[in-house]
Amino acid sequence: MNPRTYLATTRRIGLQLLADRRTVALILLVPTILLTLLYFLYKDVPVPAGQTRMFDRIAVNMLGVLPMLVMFLVTSVAMLRERSTGTLERLMTTPLRRGDLVAGYTTAFAVAAVVQSLILSAVTFWLLGVQVEGSVALVVLVAALDSIVGVSMGLLASAFARTEFQAVQFMPIVIGPQIFLCGLLLPREEMADWLYALSALMPMSYAVDALAEVRQHADLTASYGTAAAILLGFGLLAVALASATLRRRSG
Template identity: 55%
Template sequence: MSVSGGRVSVGHPAHHRTRSRLNPQAYLATTGRILRQLAADHRSLAMILVVPSAVIALMYFMFADLPHRPGTPAPFDNACLIMLGVFPLIMMFLITSITMQRERVSGTLERILTTPLRRFDLLAAYGTAFSVAAAAQATLACVISFWLLGLHTEGSPALVFLIAIVNAVLGVGLGLLCSAFARTEFQAVQFMPVVIAPQLLLCGIVVPRDALPDWLQWISNAMPASYALEALRMVGAHPDLTSTAARDIAVVVAFAVVAMGLAAATLRRRTP
């Protein structure tokens, strides 16, 4: 701040927030506020909790009477495993990117960033809140799939639950990252065909990865959804955690961490 006769440095907290440590009170307050907003938004809550489970139930009735060879997984088991990996990624990407853009446009994000809460701490609060929502989504979807619809996997259901949560956290990270480049909520939604659709096409759902041309296999190997789906298939086919599944889970976690870090680095106060 400039005054008559010279310049005086004012130690405003906002000037030093980049060097402060995590403020537990501000972090918990921000996390609680986001969770309360999600709980009050009934449409978002329905998208997170009800829609995935309803679609999985619909798939159960679609595949219930389809014949399959003895000794091979039932068609519903294959389809349900794919949905348990795909839904958390898609739904949390949409909810996170739209909510973050809404915070920016409304000015809430700008007001928060005038406090001592650092950008990375703010992203940690958003990541925590949406990860809690993701855990609730994965829990409900897995309970309905395994205990009500009879989903069978050779591996532990706990591993399927873990991979579903990791995929949801990845969706949160990608949603936070993409929201930094959108100016409206509609633009945030438009990132889905750019970020999510190629992963779904190349992860092995439509065409097996080893049947793709070499150059598409290279692109597929650089996409986290490929490793998430491979991990789920390993759990579905093997009773124990294989080294391939462990590696795939670690790769998806690494992608989620990198996405969170990039989101913190590109966070802007509001859309110009």
């Protein structure tokens, strides 16, 4: 990877992203709005004595779901747009390498992902009053990693789509099963053995596992570290595969 072309690519993509107000709004505002809707949905649900609000548990878990979902959608469509408009084909005739392009996309969107995670976490804990046993910083870290994994998976998925519409169609295929099996709807330990094994192959499961550790334990646990490391590993693997499978054209 050439540092000069990598930085130039990152800058170009970052400026393009900032100029697209709808995409910026989708990244920064939509997850917050959805989480706020959930707050009002569970606001009047009775809380038994000695127990935490149901919304607190759901909100923390959603920090492992919403960032990945939104960043997957945005990144996959953005990369397909580069290819379908011919921009990618023109860039590949220059000294720009595949690794420079993928790394530039990953960096630019990862910055947006981190900002998204900070805003979403701030709204969750300081505006909606969600409480956890552990450090809020650990939650923010997982939310940021989760967003970055969504970016890398979006880049990978874009290699197998020919149009922006096809990129969107990958979302229920890639993200849908993860939402069902990550532990959001049912604890993974209570699933059938084959479903549990399948969930172990999905990065969102480790985001939810790590967030559960923060929600339940005041101190940093080994399980949290393991889940966060595996989540990061999924992201690095997806970036490597995206770079290897990158094509110039959508057709």
